[in-house]
Amino acid sequence: MLTWDSTTKIFKADLFAPAFTALDNVSFGIPEGSMVGFLGANGAGKTTSLKIALDFIRPTSGRVVYGPQLGGSAANAFKNIGFLPERPYYYPHLKGREFIQFMGELSGMRRKTINEKITPQAKRFRLDHALDRELKTYSKGMLQRIGFLVTVLHEPKLIILDEPLSGLDPVGRKEMKDIMVEIHKEGRTVFFSSHIVSDVEEVCDRVIFLRHGKLIYDGPVLPLLQDNAKQVWKFTLPSGAVFEGINYLSKTALGSGLESYVVETHLKDQFVQEIVKRNISLIGLEQQKPHLEEIFYQTRNN
């Protein structure tokens, strides 16, 4: 749907400043119908990639290809893209309703259509009570929600969100994630950048990972987790148990008279038998799955 083809971006602040490579020959794509997370630490090149795709800045070399689903060219693509920049400040003196009308009209919507859509969309984003208030009176969460609202108002095929969850409290983050999932289920392609791995892991089926302007991973989330999974089980037991001759990976004191043992999967049954044999009370047992975050930490350290 949208492809970065051998894209490089080198910044040079002034004539005497050293050049800084923000993106280094990066190629990846966003398949239609997917929900893609764009990961990387601050300064990894995520926002630069988005700015190039949206023609805010031009690449030093390489190009961005807009697929036929988006109309095939930049001029057509922008009719089918909804973009939410990172923490925009909007127009403080415009009312919520006016701002929505403004953005809707710019997207080519008729005023009548916009007016018909405002109320249901405002309810969906829990902004119906504040439509006739100036944007300067909105909280950070409300501003993020109205930004999201105007991003999806014209029903774009591809939604690009730059750090949509940053600066939000846990409740606000949950709400935003729920809406993103809902919109994806409606059949839209969602591409969002984040530096918080757990958010991406929670909602995305694909992930693109950048580090220092280079592509580290581009692919589905599940195989990445499975391939890197070291299947282990965590047993929670009362303190004081002794397991001689059994290889466990680690033992941790949990406090309140409890300890946890981490055991590899092939030794799990043997460990259970030992517990039963020693008449030890089993407090808890859970399978430990690796998180995307750990995998990326490993990748980074490697």
Place this chain on the structure above:
Amino acid sequence: MLMFTKALIVARYTFQEMLKSKILWNVALLGFGIALMTFVAAEFTFGVPDRVALDLGLGSLTLSSYGITLLIGINLIRKEEESRTVYLIISRPVSRVAFLIGKMLGVSTFLVLNLFLLSLVTVGVVLSLGGNISSLALTAMFFSMLEAIMLLSVVVALSLLANQAIALMGAILLLVVGHAINETQSILYVQLRPWLSNVVELYHLVLPGFYRFNLKDLVLYQQELATDQIVRTFFYWLFYTTGLISCSAWILNRKNLD
């Protein structure tokens, strides 16, 4: 056609946003100031309080337009970049040129409204003092509007090329020199040095001649201004402003918005 439609949408909401900001309060303050200063000055004049009122009125509306134009123009595009609202607009099917024209059109409409209201105050004060408003005085007010729009196009072009401080200083410099340049030709020092005369000629060709819009002396001393002079000034304004906006559009189209 589509570009112009989008520019009009941007202009409408820019104007709406500006109307709601508190900038228009300056009309009330300046209007009160003009009335008060006229009342005080009239006490010290002998038989011409209406001319004092006209002088103060024309001066105030010109200064007000300079202040507002510089203040708004310097931040017009830069503020949109800093607040990232420009991204919300140009990530839609809106070209950068439409965005620029729309912003300038919105601010220009606001400037015209501001000057129109101040002109009304001036006319009201002059008439209340028993004076009359000549067609030349109305032309002077109209020229103030043209000058404000031209100054806006200058400051926006500079703000796209340099940082805020340099752009602001450059705009003020061009404004001052643009008013004084016409007088320099008559200075003997310049007349005696052909190269300096050539520099002044070159300035006339390239840089903005704001002096063309200043009709205050003619109004106050009740002189005449030929119609062809008015038409020439109008076309100078039209071509110069259009040229500057085209340059700004060219720069903005090539600018990295990061």
